[in-house]
Amino acid sequence: MRYVIRRLMAVVPVLLGLTVIVFSILAFLPGDPATAILGPYATPENVERLNRQLGLDKPPAQQYLIWLGNILQGDFGRSYSLNRPVLDEVLERFSATLILAGAALLLCTLWGILIGVRCAVGQYGWSDRLLTLTAVVGISVPSFWLGLLAILAFSVNLRWLPASGMFAVYGGGGAADLARHLILPALTLSVVATGVIARLTRSAMLEVLRQDFICAARARGVGERRVIYRHAFKAALVTIIPVIGVQAGFVLGGAVYVETVFQWPGVGRMLVQAISTRDIQLVQGGVVVVAASYVLLNLLADLAQHALDPKIKT
Amino acid sequence: MTAALEAWRLSKTFGGGRRWFGRARAPVCAVREVSFRVAAGETLGIVGESGCGKTTLARMLAGLLPPSGGRITVDGKDPRAGAGAWGGLVQYVFQDPLGALNPRKTIRQIMHAPLRHLLGMEAPARAARIAELFDAVNLRREFLDRYPHEFSGGQAQRIGIARALAANPRIVVLDEPVSALDVSVQAQVLNLLADLQRAYHLTYLLISHDLAVVESVSDRVAVLYCGAIVELADAAEVFARARHPYTRLLADSAPVLGRKPAPAAAGELPDAPPRGCAFAARCSRAGDACRRRAPEPVCTRGENYVRCFHPVETPQ
Numbered sequence: 001m002r003y004v005i006r007r008l009m010a011v012v013p014v015l016l017g018l019t020v021i022v023f024s025i026l027a028f029l030p031g032d033p034a035t036a037i038l039g040p041y042a043t044p045e046n047v048e049r050l051n052r053q054l055g056l057d058k059p060p061a062q063q064y065l066i067w068l069g070n071i072l073q074g075d076f077g078r079s080y081s082l083n084r085p086v087l088d089e090v091l092e093r094f095s096a097t098l099i100l101a102g103a104a105l106l107l108c109t110l111w112g113i114l115i116g117v118r119c120a121v122g123q124y125g126w127s128d129r130l131l132t133l134t135a136v137v138g139i140s141v142p143s144f145w146l147g148l149l150a151i152l153a154f155s156v157n158l159r160w161l162p163a164s165g166m167f168a169v170y171g172g173g174g175a176a177d178l179a180r181h182l183i184l185p186a187l188t189l190s191v192v193a194t195g196v197i198a199r200l201t202r203s204a205m206l207e208v209l210r211q212d213f214i215c216a217a218r219a220r221g222v223g224e225r226r227v228i229y230r231h232a233f234k235a236a237l238v239t240i241i242p243v244i245g246v247q248a249g250f251v252l253g254g255a256v257y258v259e260t261v262f263q264w265p266g267v268g269r270m271l272v273q274a275i276s277t278r279d280i281q282l283v284q285g286g287v288v289v290v291a292a293s294y295v296l297l298n299l300l301a302d303l304a305q306h307a308l309d310p311k312i313k314t
Numbered sequence: 315m316t317a318a319l320e321a322w323r324l325s326k327t328f329g330g331g332r333r334w335f336g337r338a339r340a341p342v343c344a345v346r347e348v349s350f351r352v353a354a355g356e357t358l359g360i361v362g363e364s365g366c367g368k369t370t371l372a373r374m375l376a377g378l379l380p381p382s383g384g385r386i387t388v389d390g391k392d393p394r395a396g397a398g399a400w401g402g403l404v405q406y407v408f409q410d411p412l413g414a415l416n417p418r419k420t421i422r423q424i425m426h427a428p429l430r431h432l433l434g435m436e437a438p439a440r441a442a443r444i445a446e447l448f449d450a451v452n453l454r455r456e457f458l459d460r461y462p463h464e465f466s467g468g469q470a471q472r473i474g475i476a477r478a479l480a481a482n483p484r485i486v487v488l489d490e491p492v493s494a495l496d497v498s499v500q501a502q503v504l505n506l507l508a509d510l511q512r513a514y515h516l517t518y519l520l521i522s523h524d525l526a527v528v529e530s531v532s533d534r535v536a537v538l539y540c541g542a543i544v545e546l547a548d549a550a551e552v553f554a555r556a557r558h559p560y561t562r563l564l565a566d567s568a569p570v571l572g573r574k575p576a577p578a579a580a581g582e583l584p585d586a587p588p589r590g591c592a593f594a595a596r597c598s599r600a601g602d603a604c605r606r607r608a609p610e611p612v613c614t615r616g617e618n619y620v621r622c623f624h625p626v627e628t629p630q
Contacts, residue, residue, distance in 0.1 A: 211413055212408045212409075212410055212413040212414040213413060213414050213415055213416040213417070215373070215378055215406075215408070215414075216406070216408060216414045216415070216416075216474075216477075217416065217427065218378060219376055219377075219378055219401055219405060219406045219478075220401060220427045220428040220431055220432065220477065220481065221401040221402070221427075221428060221431035221432035221481070222427055222431050223431070231416055234418060235416070235417070235418055
């Protein structure tokens with residue numbers, strides 16, 4: 001319990017540091033938001049007036065504190081390009097990203113663990129070699145390119161699945177429609193993480209299977225399936241869980257590419273659009289939410305690991 | 315003599331086969347054509363330096379590693395016959411007592427496993443049997459609800475022994491059972507093993523590199539070199555009257571109080587034994603015949619034998 005409290009406390013400075021970084025990157029970015037809003041023909045007086053309205057004439061430290069204070073009260077500002085509160089837009093987009101990333105994470109955890117265990121059990125057999133090779137290829141392939149290939153194969157040529165979007169434009173809606181749209185992007189997004197989890201599961205399992213207590217369990221007449229899943233996998237899980245936590249973060253980050261390729265209306269695509277329109281409030285809000293969820297996922301993974309093995313205190 | 319355990323030309327080869335592009339890989343012969351018989355209630359010591367195949371041999375005998383050739387019989391029958399029968403006949407005690415206990419299970423769970431999987435006992439019967447076993451190895455019953463990391467090496471090894479005995483085996487393979495323990499605890503565990511042998515009429519296969527341990531506990535000793543038995547002799551005379559030059563080398567290299575250490579023998583254990591006698595390269599007595607072909611076992615007395623063209627003659 002003390003560990004849990006300590007770990008929770010450690011999240012606070014991380015999140016604070018995160019807001020500093022997000023704020024300073026965008027504050028020191030060349031380019032003037034007022035000019036971007038008013039367009040190239042704005043008069044200097046108008047630019048100055050808008051800067052004052054937006055608070056941009058104040059020193060950066062003060063700007064940061066005002067911004068942080070607003071965030072803590074749930075006010076992320078207003079997106080000028082969409083003309084609506086940033087938080088509403090981010091939450092709406094983030095739920096779409098969560099559906100995509102969650103599906104991808106589920107896929108990569110399931111397949112990664114199954115493949116990794118299968119490889120470790122038949123170490124150096126043909127299935128191990130084939131699957132390990134596939135995992136390496138999967139890790140190395142850029143997901144945006146894989147997404148394009150998937151669209152070409154399954155949408156354009158075979159016409160099995162929709163190429164883009166979250167719902168069909170005409171008469172869309174409902175879980176079935178969502179699922180059909182989800183298959184390709186979720187699979188694309190999960191490929192890299194599947195490879196990583198599979199490889200780490202394999203090595204963690206091999207590490208455990210080499211130990212004497214596994215041999216001892218076999219000598220005691222414990223069935224092979226039980227040895228692998230109840231004795232070895234349970235011990236290996238302690239090393240696998242944090243990897244899944246880290247991968248959850250990468251899946252969230254990788255969603256930016258996949259969302260762009262598949263026109264998925266998630267927070268990643270929102271950020272790409274916001275950056276290109278210099279909608280700084282929207283970028284800040286989006287990045288803070290994504291980064292905070294990354295931190296929280298790692299926190300969850302650490303707590304899960306601690307619950308499995310109380311000896312671990314990082 | 316009724317043989318409790320018999321190994322006939324038992325071999326184990328690792329590796330071999332081909333790589334992806336057809337290049338052949340050199341196989342490693344860990345155990346080569348090992349044959350012996352152990353009588354019921356007897357203790358056979360197996361000695362040899364590290365890498366000579368002791369553990370591979372032990373794991374094959376306990377059914378944990380399939381042999382590449384040869385045959386194992388327990389009480390004249392194939393131990394593979396019958397469901398889970400091997401574990402009920404031959405049990406194994408590991409060198410690293412803590413590594414052999416699953417760190418995520420309590421001692422109670424660990425002790426239940428053999429009773430449930432090998433003997434199919436019901437829960438109340440299992441609890442009674444565990445209490446009986448813990449008394450036999452002098453462990454307190456409060457230990458049952460603790461986890462392995464809470465125990466010392468000697469206690470953990472006694473748990474390992476209790477677990478091995480739980481399946482009611484005829485034969486126990488002891489793979490360096492005391493080498494990980496303090497010297498003061500070693501004697502305790504060895505005495506316990508001797509008591510248990512008498513009480514349950516067990517047959518032991520004791521693997522060790524500690525010649526003093528082997529000599530004091532065993533009835534007979536097999537000397538393993540490069541995966542093959544080079545000499546099989548009674549424990550009382552195996553080192554005092556060594557017939558094989560390698561046994562003599564082992565006996566001389568063991569540290570004895572008051573004796574100057576013998577000069578280190580030239581050469582290391584070869585990876586792939588050469589044609590002929592595996593020991594020829596390090597042997598001072600080796601002749602041409604030793605390098606050309608492997609010596610056949612020569613009977614010395616009873617079932618004892620030595621594999622050497624030029625055995626050391628010692629006055630009887």
